[in-house]
Amino acid sequence: MKKNYYLREVVLSFVIFDSLNYLFFRSDPGFMRASLNPYWIAVLLIPCRYGFIPGLVVSAVASAHIILFVLQKIPTRTGLEMMVEAGNFFLPIAFVMVGSLLGGIRQKYKNSEEQKEWEMDRLQESLRSLNAQVEASEKARRILESRIVGETSTVKTLYSAAKKLETLDDQSIYTGCLDLLGEYFQVSKASLYVKTGDYFVLKASRGLSQAEMVEGKAVEKNSIMALVLKKNNPVTVRDILQYKDSQDYISQYGNVLAMFPLKDENGQTRGVVNIEKIDFLQLNKTNLELMELIVDWAGRALSNKQVCDLALEKRFWDDDYGVYSFGYLPFALEREFARAREFNTQFTLSLLKLEGFGFFHKSTQDLLSRTMIALMKRNFFATDMFFRHKIEGVFVLVSPQRQRGAVLADFKKLEQELKEKVLTQNCHPGMECKLNIYCVENNREIQDARELLGAAEKLCGVGVSNA
Secondary structure: OHHHHHHHHHHHHHHHHHHHHHHHOOOOHHHOOOOOOOHHHHHHHHHHHHOHHHHHHHHHHHHHHHHHHHHOOOOOHHHHHHHHHHOOOHHHHHHHHHHHHHHHHHHHHHHHHHHHHHHHHHHHHHHHHHHHHHHHHHHHHHHHHHHHHHHHOOHHHHHHHHHHHOOOOHHHHHHHHHHHHHHHHOEEEEEEEEEEOOEEEEEEEEOOOHHHHOOOEEEHHHOOOHHHHHHOOOEEHHHHOOOHHHHHHHHHOOOOOEEEEEEOOOOOEEEEEEEEEEOHHHOOHHHHHHHHHHHHHHHHHHHHHHHHHHHHHHOOEEOOOOEEOHHHHHHHHHHHHHHHHHHOOOEEEEEEEEEOHHHOOHHHHHHHHHHHHHHHHHHOOOOOEEEEOOOOOEEEEEEEOOOHHHHHHHHHHHHHHHHHHHHOOOOOOOOOOEEEEEEEEOOOOOOOHHHHHHHHHHHHOOOOOOO
């Protein structure tokens, strides 16, 4: 019923118009002698609110009123020809054309809104799926916790173990995994490698000497850890001898007692945890299964951290600084680029860079960033869109319907104000922090929004978004 709600407004509008016409302007049926026909109110407002089909309906009703009032009867071909000859057919045609045009414009944005609603529903469904995965991992974590409680007989120990993996820092998860193995299974020597390209890169270790940690990288095809990649399951010293390919790693026999795969969210091995030295009595089947659970727990923690990082990267608003996030820039830029092409308008993309930004202390960098954003909002138009770039000290400005010269004029005011209030008050003697702007104006030679952003980044000397 909501979809046809506009019909009520059409009927109510023309009932009001006809009633006023009959009561106060009886001598002028259809307001034909009025300088501005009241029917325009419905023809202009209803399409702008509801879209194309309602625009056609209301313009058709308005046109039918005019024809009926002029002819005073059901229109015939002859009557319509007489209307055309008398010049009375212009107004009905104008109603239809204006109603269709306004309705078409509104319909375009309605379709866009419906598309966004569909995408939002899809994201919500994805979020529900992620929540289900999180609940499943929580269930596995609770099972593991209950086993640890049974071994240690204390909830405090369980809480300490959980904290080591409940973090959003990769290095803390790597170290926490090895610490758990050392605390609960007396693992005195262990290492954790993550596969990067064709190499295994050392990310954390326990009990290794400085000499053993110097290299920190092993070629995949030459390392015994390749057996874990092939099997995608734990490999013990007993299993190694059963592989026909194990002869390729005979020089590495005795270096490890067990290897556990560190898996990603798809169940594929992303790294390997090596148990290199452990009390002989602790190397039993039950403990190996518990070690596998701890490593799997660490893998799930890393996957959850990646999901969180992805969600933060895709958010469109940076609450901390009060500007749009860089992850939202491609979408916004694509939209403005399409809008400029559709309506033949101009817009400018600018990168503002604080030269020497990286030499300042972290607190000074934060103060400079917040000051820059505040001054940008003060000196540029309210319709401009502000973004933080991935490169610290670089800010992105999208200026719809503005040319490069106008943006540069506003920049001069911002530069002067920033220089007077901030840049002349250096916290570090001998250091300079200069503000530069790099503008690219949209033109027909630029084919898409990515090319526009790439041109601006090339001028600025950064290239994160093109990597």
